[in-house]
Amino acid sequence: MKTNHLIKMYIEKGQLDIKKIVEDYSGYVYTVVKNSVKGNLTQEDIEEIIADIFFVLWSNQEKLEIDKPLNAYLVGISRNLIKEKYRKNKITVSLEEQEGYLTDNRDISMICEQNEKMYFIEKALKSMKKIDMQIFKRYYYASQKVKEIAKELNISEMQVKTRLHRIRNKIKKEMKKGGYENGR
Amino acid sequence: MGDRLLSDKIWDKVEMKIAISHFQEREKQIPKMKIMQMVATFVVCIGVTVGVVYAGYTVYEKVWKEPKIYHEEEMQSHLPSPEISEEEKAEENLITEEVAKQKALDVLEKLGYGRPEIKKIDLNRGYSGEKENESYYMVKTREGYEEGLMVLIDSKTGEFTYFSDMELKYKNLTLDEISEEQRKQIAYEVYDTLGFQEKEYELETYNQKTDRLYGCQFYKKYHGVYNKFQGITVGYMVVDGKVLYDTINIYHSNHYEDNEIKLSKEEAQQIAIEKEKELSDKESKIEKVELSIERMNSVIYQLENNMIDNDIYVETDNRIRNVWKITIDHEDKEIFRGITQEEQVQWMKENSKKTYFVDGTTGEIIGGEIGLRVTS
Numbered sequence: 001m002k003t004n005h006l007i008k009m010y011i012e013k014g015q016l017d018i019k020k021i022v023e024d025y026s027g028y029v030y031t032v033v034k035n036s037v038k039g040n041l042t043q044e045d046i047e048e049i050i051a052d053i054f055f056v057l058w059s060n061q062e063k064l065e066i067d068k069p070l071n072a073y074l075v076g077i078s079r080n081l082i083k084e085k086y087r088k089n090k091i092t093v094s095l096e097e098q099e100g101y102l103t104d105n106r107d108i109s110m111i112c113e114q115n116e117k118m119y120f121i122e123k124a125l126k127s128m129k130k131i132d133m134q135i136f137k138r139y140y141y142a143s144q145k146v147k148e149i150a151k152e153l154n155i156s157e158m159q160v161k162t163r164l165h166r167i168r169n170k171i172k173k174e175m176k177k178g179g180y181e182n183g184r
Numbered sequence: 185m186g187d188r189l190l191s192d193k194i195w196d197k198v199e200m201k202i203a204i205s206h207f208q209e210r211e212k213q214i215p216k217m218k219i220m221q222m223v224a225t226f227v228v229c230i231g232v233t234v235g236v237v238y239a240g241y242t243v244y245e246k247v248w249k250e251p252k253i254y255h256e257e258e259m260q261s262h263l264p265s266p267e268i269s270e271e272e273k274a275e276e277n278l279i280t281e282e283v284a285k286q287k288a289l290d291v292l293e294k295l296g297y298g299r300p301e302i303k304k305i306d307l308n309r310g311y312s313g314e315k316e317n318e319s320y321y322m323v324k325t326r327e328g329y330e331e332g333l334m335v336l337i338d339s340k341t342g343e344f345t346y347f348s349d350m351e352l353k354y355k356n357l358t359l360d361e362i363s364e365e366q367r368k369q370i371a372y373e374v375y376d377t378l379g380f381q382e383k384e385y386e387l388e389t390y391n392q393k394t395d396r397l398y399g400c401q402f403y404k405k406y407h408g409v410y411n412k413f414q415g416i417t418v419g420y421m422v423v424d425g426k427v428l429y430d431t432i433n434i435y436h437s438n439h440y441e442d443n444e445i446k447l448s449k450e451e452a453q454q455i456a457i458e459k460e461k462e463l464s465d466k467e468s469k470i471e472k473v474e475l476s477i478e479r480m481n482s483v484i485y486q487l488e489n490n491m492i493d494n495d496i497y498v499e500t501d502n503r504i505r506n507v508w509k510i511t512i513d514h515e516d517k518e519i520f521r522g523i524t525q526e527e528q529v530q531w532m533k534e535n536s537k538k539t540y541f542v543d544g545t546t547g548e549i550i551g552g553e554i555g556l557r558v559t560s
Contacts, residue, residue, distance in 0.1 A: 012356060013395070022198055026191035051197035058202060121204045133200075141203035151336075151346065154308040154322060158497065171207070 008066035016061040022054050025074060029053055033078050049085060053077045124174035135163050248548045251482045252499045268307055268319050278339040281305050284321035288335035291344045294377055295429055297333060300325045307339060347432040360422040367391060370427060371400035374418050385416055397421060397430050406442055411477045413437035413504050440504040445544035449473055452508030455547055456540040463533040466514040476509035478541045481551035490529050506544040513537040
């Protein structure tokens with residue numbers, strides 16, 4: 001389990017190699033979070049927090065000091081996200097000091113609103129078929145073109161476009177239910 | 185939970201969150217980009233009814249027919265089933281799986297991969313463009329969807345149509361810097377490797393480069409015009425002096441008609457200007473006129489008939505023709521200040537740059553483009 005690498009070791013062509021970081025640090029972050037929460041959160045909540053930790057790291061990659069150790073940021077972010085989770089779940093517990101962490105400067109309320117919006121989107125996506133999830137990830141994560149997606153999933157371009165259109169509509173409906181104007 | 189299992193599970197969630205983040209960013213751009221996005225939708229496919237008989241001494245049969253219109257909910261029933269039935273296989277006289285596999289191995293051997301074990305062969309419904317709804321064999325060296333080498337073989341003709349090294353993009357490879365001359369040489373070497381006849385296709389570009397790949401394109405040429413529907417495109421890397429193929433696309437169009445060009449440039453121009461006057465009162469200026477080979481589409485039909493709607497699909501005949509491609513723009517454009525879809529359509533009619541495909545034989549407007557091409 002790697003725990004003391006500097007951030008710059010995970011910079012590839014100017015971008016943070018988040019997938020590699022997840023591979024190398026999932027175990028470590030899991031241990032940190034599990035020890036911090038001490039049974040106050042479910043396994044599902046813990047895994048969700050871990051995913052959020054990496055997501056926050058990825059979202060703020062341009063702010064990271066690349067000569068600093070990665071684990072310090074991860075611990076700092078985990079502290080803030082656990083705190084926020086407790087607040088939402090109305091759990092009152094005092095967190096023990098994490099040795100050697102750096103304070104995450106990201107505005108916690110921004111994380112919360114972002115996570116709330118994400119919640120509605122994830123909810124919309126969870127009820128979708130596997131093929132729709134695949135199309136969504138390929139289009140929005142891997143930035144594949146419609147033509148490439150169609151070829152690799154063995155469906156027509158028109159089907160890809162139809163499905164993307166439906167995915168967008170479904171997400172907008174869920175966001176509206178959540179009180180986000182015009183589905184945004 | 186084992187480390188690998190945990191990290192895979194976590195990665196799945198993180199990947200989705202990143203995808204959602206990108207989705208949200210793109211959705212924010214929609215109000216400003218709406219015109220461009222609508223342009224992207226239209227550039228895909230559409231057409232116009234202008235029943236013009238060539239004003240000469242010969243009457244030609246019209247090529248343009250009223251397109252079929254489907255609403256979104258009708259689309260799913262219109263699309264054929266993804267599975268190909270045994271009856272269909274027999275009716276269409278498709279090649280067997282074993283034949284497809286051998287042809288794929290021949291391709292891999294030519295490309296320098298030897299004859300590896302094939303782990304997956306599927307017969308699938310058509311994938312894109314004009315081959316939509318036709319079938320092909322997908323032959324892979326690994327089972328996972330982004331793993332191994334993939335070759336597509338046309339199930340009727342046995343022709344090789346596509347190759348991809350699905351894993352190349354995930355390898356951290358550093359491209360060699362190569363000169364323009366070397367790129368040209370590699371392009372010709374690739375062409376020879378693929379076994380095409382000398383001068384069957386002409387090298388159109390060899391200098392394409394992204395941060396990850398070099399690219400070259402070959403097309404067949406007719407009347408001095410490249411036919412982009414009959415071509416070969418290659419994306420490759422050069423690493424430690426060795427050429428590694430990322431993708432190879434081969435377009436074998438059966439729908440190009442090579443129709444006789446009877447219309448003069450001036451006649452075509454006049455037809456386009458008259459059509460533009462129907463859509464816009466603004467003074468037009470001709471930006472470009474050129475001979476081209478284009479697929480029939482219904483952009484201007486949809487614009488003319490106010491059918492600008494993401495829930496409508498407009499289907500024309502699949503025909504590729506020799507056309508005069510005329511681009512018209514306006515000097516005194518207005519900035520778009522509208523909100524409704526109707527206002528956007530009206531703005532587009534009056535202000536947007538349009539390209540008309542005037543059929544080289546009949547003089548009908550068989551398609552077009554609006555504004556700048558934006559790929560989706």
